[in-house]
Amino acid sequence: MLDQFEVRREGRLHPLLYRLALYGLALARFWEGPGLTGPTRGRAFEEALYDACARTGLPLRERAGSRTLRGAATASGFGHESDAVFAAADLTVHVELKHLSHPVAKTDLMVFNQKGLDFLLGGDPQLRRRPLYRMFVSGTPLSDDARRFALVWGIVAIEPNRLPLPVLHWLAGSTMPPPRGLRIPPERIWQRVPALVAPLQDRLRRMAVCVTAGEEVVTRGRIEDALVALQDGDGALMWRALEAEDPLWLERVWADLAALRLAA
Template structure:
């Protein structure tokens, strides 16, 4: 039975997250060096096309949704989209070593730059940020991502937006009601737009409001999110794979064929 729920992401963005996860989960990419990076980009752009997400920027761009950075620095952008409902900003990483916290820190700084450089109309549109990695992300990087609302997608962890969607849609019956409640609260918080993060910080710094998830409270929440993803995310993924065997590979193959890339890694 479907439960009443609040969608975390627009349908087309959610579709891209599903396809991107399936691609990296099934190891659908080969090549070395620059070729591997270019093929990774092509795979992702294929996922965006198949999911109905029209990109305004691709690799080598220097704007996000047509907006320049506040400092005027030409920060490189891997992918971005803009609509009246949301702006998305994507960082693509396919490294031989795990993605470090510093990579998340740099990406976060870019987001702040582009947001401050936006005109007022665009600045009001929710900015959703994603880091897609073909390999593992360090634990501190996951925690940093949750703290700043950056949604990390990596092969061996079920992405937080998908943990949330499966749980609230009733597709995670192996979870207890208490676990589902924690997902609705903490995971939704970890996937918030940049504007919400900044509003929280502003209220915390100026107004001193009580009950905000900021400061030490936010650090504890981010750690809890990492734990939820490791424990409950694995349970949700196991249930989905038992009920729909092969869904990851099938989704990967349908997206992979569209991109025109070949090989495995």
């Protein structure tokens, strides 16, 4: 991860979530695919992730062309394609990758979310008993509606110019000195992010309570707080603090993933 900082142990997210969020950010920000357009560009973006997994040892279980999720079929019988599935002993991460010529719309997130629901409702015990996290990695920004939808469903949204929530969580619990002007104290960031980065099973349990008790899955105030105060505001301050520590911090991550050599 960000090796120059130590991070507290209690309340950590799963290590795979931190690694995937950081690597996804580097991929979204620096992969270019010059001269490629349309589906060819999207496939090349996927291949860049697969190559990075081969170099770093990330537990990639399934890639584009797969019609299962950790070997599980869907409830509907429809063969949804998975861009990437990461399988650890104690969790599953379902990843969607997009590199469009325009901002990602809410409908793209809705389709991805429905895939996860269809797989989970298929009843496979191996998939059901492990937390199922989702990540949406985009080489272009998401629309505000797409960002809100992702938060409601616990999907980690990764864009080129915003620190993903797992990375913000890591930094909030680390020994990095908090930058001046933070709107949300690091302790509150550490406590809040896990509720926003949630496995699909937790969201479904929460929804059952919402239907009977008339509550919200995530309050609208909490969503706006996460988007505006946390990612737009405090996230930008933390990014600048990282650059003050090492102007090439993210370029170094990308160099490791892409087997590049940085100029001295």
